[in-house]
Amino acid sequence: MTPTLDRDRPKAAYLHIPFCRRRCYYCDFPVSVVGDQARGENSGAITQYVEVLCQEIELPVELPILDKAVPIQPLETIFFGGGTPSLLSVAQLDRILQTLEHKFGIAANAEISIEIDPGTFDLAQIQGYRAAGINRVSLGVQAFQPELLTLCGRTHSVADVYAAVELIHQAPMVNFSLDLISGLPHQTLDQWQASIEAAIALAPKHLSCYDLIVEPVTAFGRQYQPGDQPLPSDTSAAEMYRLAQQLLSTAGYEHYEVSNYAQPGFQCRHNRVYWKNQPFYGFGMGAASYLQGQRFTRPRKTREYYEWVKAQKSNLSSSPPSASFQDLLLDTLMLGFRLAEGLSLVELAQQFGKLSLDKICHSLQSHYAQGWVEVVGVEWEAIAQLPLEALPPEARIKLSDPEGFLFSNQVLADLFADLE
Structure with missing residues (x-):
């Protein structure tokens, strides 16, 4: 039989912002390293990228087989991922949102999320994001031990984490999430428990607890082999998973997805679009769209992405085959x-x-x-x-x-x- 497909236009959009101060040792995402001083307001590279990204958003929607009689739907979820999207200036973020509003419309109750890193934003910036429409932030913490942050290649300190959460409260940004990673090299069960308990004490509405995946192309992939020391054993990694589930469930968080926990009413609406295999738009370097069972992935390198957008504007690209x-x-x-x-x-x-x-x-x-x-x-x-x-x-x-x-x-x- 032929499976039924969602013929409606997508109501979700992912925006990839690839810029980072440096590449973390576990990261295999498409990123562009700009150093510790570059920011949206002073970086020509970021300025150019925002310009091309907005050009892409304005392109005709992919897949001419989409039913033209079905109107474009206002976006109900928007997610700025990276990279480090908090390197964007308020004006740049606002321009991207205005472009989305012009092309698709944004629902009045839309969830609009942005990933942010400690030490990359101040109060005026996060308040500006909030004024532009951001109503959910995801703070990349990863660990509460300085030695593990250093080991991962993170640019922030534990003190930066607490300062960032204080700014989030001052903004105020009620709906915020923390990211943590288990299974790190040299990480012990006691350290993982301490990180979970420290995160609970900060009372985020949402927590993501990811188990480290050692990808071959990363710095970790060149240093470590999965299953070998100093990576935790499979038994230890399983204990970390069970411990997180126990501690967070006891603290009132719903374990609603393999790696994600939320207080009641604060599940990530955007990520649920992915998990329910619903259609979505993707924009930016390395981003993917999912339309009527077909996935479109953009080039992972900056120059190739820019050339791809230019080719799309000239109608030089072709559609991929349908999914089986x-x-x-x-x-x-x-x-x-x-x-x-x-x-x-x-x-x-x-x-x-x-x-x-x-x-x-x-x-x-x-x-x-x-x-x-x-x-x-x-x-x-x-x-x-x-x-x-x-x-x-x-x-x-x-x-x-x-x-x-x-x-x-x-x-x-x-x-x-x-x-x-």
Whole structure:
């Protein structure tokens, strides 16, 4: 069967701001290092990039197969990621938002997020961001131990973290998130617990706790091999994951996604667009769009990105091939199982067919038996027996917390092997 696709225009946009003072040792994102003194108001490189980025936003929307009869939708979520977007001046950020407003419109209740780093902004700047429309900030902390910050190549100190949070409160910016990384070289369980407890004490509305992935092209990738010391062992990394889940759940945070926790009402609306495999626009160097099952990734190098935008303006580029049924199914499963709520059985069957749903459940039988996979709203044995119209609308399939999340890679690898 042909899977149903979301024919509506996207209501989410990601903006990639690639500039950093220096590259962190774990980072494999497309970034451009500008040094400690460069900022939006004094950097020709940043000024030029903002100009090209706004040109890209104004381009005709990709994929001519989009139904022209369907009107452009106002954006309900916008996310400035990087890089270090807080190197933008208020005027530059405002210009980008005004360009988005002109092209798409921005909903009155839109969530507009920006990633910021400690030590890269002052009170006037964050207040200016707020006046321009930013209503959510994500502060890149990573660790509360000076030695671990140095080891990661971070440019900020622990004191900078506390100063940054104070500025966030003064702005005031109520909806703020902190990022932490577990599994760092030489990191101990006690250090990880101390970082979690320090973060809880700052009372952010949202916390992201990422497990370090050692990418080959990074400085860490050249120094360390996954699974070898001084990286924590797999057992230690699992203990860190369980500890974060325990401490944050006790503190009142919902573990709503594999790596993310939120106080009630403060889940990241933009990131939920990704996890629910919904369409979105992406703008900027290395950014990706997802439209009607097709992904468009921009070049990861500055010059190539500028040339790409110029070519788009001259209508010299071509559209990529359509995604296959298999790709759409696997993407939906991989992303949806990241959410604590999991996936709707009815929606899976409607989009991919009841036969696909039965195959999925058959593949997951062993993981259900060991407690890594759960269903709600229906008995496991009844799923294969019931026709689509008899499935309860509330029936869902999900990974258990924390064990299913912890072993999600194994669950998905087994599932994908059976479905391919």
